[in-house]
Amino acid sequence: MKTKQASKAKAAPSPGKEEEAVAPGGFRKGPWTEQEDMKLAWFxxxxxxxxxxxxxxxxxxxxxGKSCRLRWVNYLHPDLKRGRMSPEExxxxxxxxxxxxxxxxxxxKAMxxxxxxxxxxxxxxxxRKLHKDTRAASAASASTTTTTSTSMSAASPATTSSSSSSSTNDNDNHSHHGHGDQETAASQEQADHQLLYTSGIGMDSHLLWNDALMDSYAWGAAAPSMIVPPPSSPVWDYCCSDSLWGIGDDEVEYKKMLAVMPTS
DNA sequence: AAGGACTGCAACCGCACATTT
DNA sequence: GAAATGTGCGGTTGCAGTCCT
Known part of the structure; x- marks a missing residue:
């Protein structure tokens, strides 16, 4: 029905709209620009x-950092599939x-x-769809029956409606942060998937990296020197120089970088 | 054609756990 | 061992695109 994932442009807002939200600490908020994406991917x-x-x-x-991580994990990561989920998924x-x-x-991790x-x-x-359908169905059936509901049944609409989806236990006894027992299995799972990825199996043909943004990046197996950097700046120039490939200690390199960073 | 309703998704928030100092 | 910092998670919100009337 609706196919709009390709047209989603929040990541690259219209030029006039880029300077809007700024968090208390002076950090930018809101949609990422293409420039920011490229920078982030590079770093x-x-x-x-x-x-x-x-x-x-x-x-x-x-x-x-949180925002950067989120952007990377949810949008820029090269292993991401884009587009609608298949029926199997x-x-x-x-x-x-x-x-x-x-x-x-x-x-x-399993997907x-x-x-x-x-x-x-x-x-x-x-x-939401299920809810809607269920409501519609129950409304239809309710119209054919009397509406003398007991106080009990009326008092718990949520419980009945929540059972309409398989999310009955949405907030059940799972400790919310499942660190622990399942982690070993999960990491194994992840490793397996990584294997699939690197061999190119299971990858959708419509990867993010097909986008214009990534066309300019030659990501993946490309050697760093093959990557086309975003518009030049002292920092970029520095990044492109051989000195930064083969980083040993981030902090040392960071200090070096700061030295060439434009003060803004 | 217009505009309101709906949908899909990016991004933020608060919290908890993990790691480092 | 405590505090600080970093990371990951689930819940929620806001908005742009599309559909529908």
Whole structure:
């Protein structure tokens, strides 16, 4: 019905709209620009997917580390699939949710190329639809029966409606942060998926990296020197120089970088 | 054609756990 | 061992695009 993922342009807001939200600490908020994406991707490539605060600082993005991480994990990561979920994936989500509840990150680990955020969003839409359908159905049936409901049944509409989806235990006894027992299995799972990815199996043909943004990046297996950097600046120039490849100590390199950073 | 309703998704928030100092 | 910092998670919100009347 609706196909609009390709047209989503929040990541690259219209030029006039870029300077809006600024968080108390002076950090930028809101949609990411293409420039920011490129910068972030570049620095993640440089420093790896860790120490996000440091990375945010070094990149000069004026974003929080958290924001950078989120953007990377949910949008820029090269392994991400884009586009609608296939029927198989949809079934898998339903199945896994029935098993694990709202543990989105865990579900995501079992679904190559999908993020917890994406699955969460999908599920929300999914349950909303179900809710709607259920309501419509019950409204239809209610119109054919008397409306003398007992105080008991009237008092618990939520419980009955929540059972309409397999999310009955949305907030059941799962400790919300499932660190612990399942982690070993989960990491094994992740490793397996990583294997699939690197061999190119299970990847959707419509990867983010097909976008114009990534066309200019030659990401993936490309050697760093093959990556086309974003518009030049002293920092970029420095990044492109051989000196930064083969980083040993981030902090040392950071200090070096600061030396060439424009003071803004 | 216009505008309100709906949908999908990016991004933020608060919290908790993990790691480092 | 405590405090500080970093990271990850689930819940929620806001907004742009699309559909529908």
């Amino acid at each position: 993640v490539r440089l420093f790896g997917e860790r120490r996000w605060d440091f990375l945010a600082k070094v990149s000069g993005l004026n974003r929080t 949809e079934r898998l989500v339903v199945d896994l949710h029935a098993r694990w509840g709202n543990r989105w990150s865990r579900i995501a 190559p190329g999908r993020t917890d955020n994406e699955i969460k969003n999908y599920w929300r839409t999914h349950t």
